Amino acid sequence: MAAEKIEAYQRLIKVFPRKKLISRPTPIAEMESLNREFNGPNISIKRDDLTGLAFGGNKSRKLEFILADAKQKGYQTVVTWGSLQSNWCMQLAAAASKIGLKPVLVLFKTYDLPSTYDGNIFLERLLGAEIIVKDSPVRGKSLDQEIAFSVLQELAEKNKEKWPHPYLVSVGGSTTGGNLHQPLGALAYFSVIIELMEQLGAENMPDYIVLATGSGGTQSGLLVGAKALGLKTKILGICVSDRKDEFQPVVERISRELVNMLGLEIKIEPEDIILFDEYLGPGYGYITEGIAKIIEATFKKEGVVLDPVYTGKAMLGLVDLLQKNYFSKEDRILFLHTGGTPALFAFREKILSYL
Numbered sequence: 001m002a003a004e005k006i007e008a009y010q011r012l013i014k015v016f017p018r019k020k021l022i023s024r025p026t027p028i029a030e031m032e033s034l035n036r037e038f039n040g041p042n043i044s045i046k047r048d049d050l051t052g053l054a055f056g057g058n059k060s061r062k063l064e065f066i067l068a069d070a071k072q073k074g075y076q077t078v079v080t081w082g083s084l085q086s087n088w089c090m091q092l093a094a095a096a097s098k099i100g101l102k103p104v105l106v107l108f109k110t111y112d113l114p115s116t117y118d119g120n121i122f123l124e125r126l127l128g129a130e131i132i133v134k135d136s137p138v139r140g141k142s143l144d145q146e147i148a149f150s151v152l153q154e155l156a157e158k159n160k161e162k163w164p165h166p167y168l169v170s171v172g173g174s175t176t177g178g179n180l181h182q183p184l185g186a187l188a189y190f191s192v193i194i195e196l197m198e199q200l201g202a203e204n205m206p207d208y209i210v211l212a213t214g215s216g217g218t219q220s221g222l223l224v225g226a227k228a229l230g231l232k233t234k235i236l237g238i239c240v241s242d243r244k245d246e247f248q249p250v251v252e253r254i255s256r257e258l259v260n261m262l263g264l265e266i267k268i269e270p271e272d273i274i275l276f277d278e279y280l281g282p283g284y285g286y287i288t289e290g291i292a293k294i295i296e297a298t299f300k301k302e303g304v305v306l307d308p309v310y311t312g313k314a315m316l317g318l319v320d321l322l323q324k325n326y327f328s329k330e331d332r333i334l335f336l337h338t339g340g341t342p343a344l345f346a347f348r349e350k351i352l353s354y355l
């Protein structure tokens with residue numbers, strides 16, 4: 001039954017253009033030190049930081065579909081936005097450059113960090129991406145999509161000679177808008193559920209997948225995939241930028257768009273969307289002592305490098321939930337490492353100030 005469903009969904013996914021950019025499946029490993037420490041639920045990690053494009057990460061999976069869409073429709077330039085050390089922007093620049101699209105990145109200063117060639121900005125410079133740094137009307141949270149798109153449209157109009165046939169896409173490749181008309185980013189994570197079924201077998205699927213939630217596409221894709229395959233796997237998102245009451249409707253909307261796009265006969269209920277915003281701290285891109293310490297500990301004990309904006313916060317959340325006995329002893333938990341590690345270097349001073 002599971003095999004038939006997997007085949008049917010694989011056929012469905014094949015309908016969408018996809019440009020191969022990464023190595024699949026990404027590895028899964030036990031988190032040995034955490035398992036020893038908590039001696040209860042089984043915790044493993046899926047290494048989507050090892051996708052193989054640039055320094056890896058969840059965005060490279062999304063870009064396989066999004067940039068294939070842009071390329072197929074004849075666009076020549078891709079314009080997007082993000083924060084200063086945006087991992088999405090760097091991944092997009094790497095993917096676009098590899099497949100022959102011109103990358104343009106509008107970086108908003110949503111936190112206090114110099115816009116020097118460090119971390120992701122350094123890599124974007126090496127890739128020859130066009131980088132425009134802008135002040136931000138908000139700090140520590142995500143920028144309103146309408147405001148960001150209007151900045152992009154204005155810039156695209158002004159630079160139409162330099163940026164031929166531009167494809168405008170929102171931060172994170174999660175929400176539709178601009179020239180992205182379908183939730184193709186979330187589709188990439190729908191397909192990760194199938195990848196996991198093939199890797200682990202239907203009977204060994206995790207009870208929980210724990211991940212960092214930023215723009216919502218990763219959580220939505222996993223959630224819709226798990227429901228479509230009739231799994232009891234719960235998708236638990238740790239908010240990195242917005243409060244859960246603000247963000248829950250975003251995940252719900254992307255999930256419903258994906259259900260409609262694929263013509264699935266499932267319903268996404270509000271209670272399917274599990275979000276924790278207790279670990280936001282002062283907000284998006286702000287480093288706390290907890291984040292610095294968990295990055296240090298995970299590197300020392302597991303040999304795994306986390307990033308300061310996404311996976312550090314998500315691991316902080318996972319460990320806190322383990323300490324609070326949120327999970328049962330029998331639960332199998334899969335932590336999804338979504339990448340983002342180059343930003344670690346740009347945040348070095350903030351991190352070291354806590355250690």
Ligand SMILES: Cc1ncc(COP(=O)(O)O)c(C=O)c1O
Nearest residue numbers: 214215216217218310338339340
């Ligand atoms: C490294 C990393 N992890 C997690 C996320 C969150 O994924 P999503 O935007 O799909 O919620 C992002 C992007 O926002 C990211 O760059």
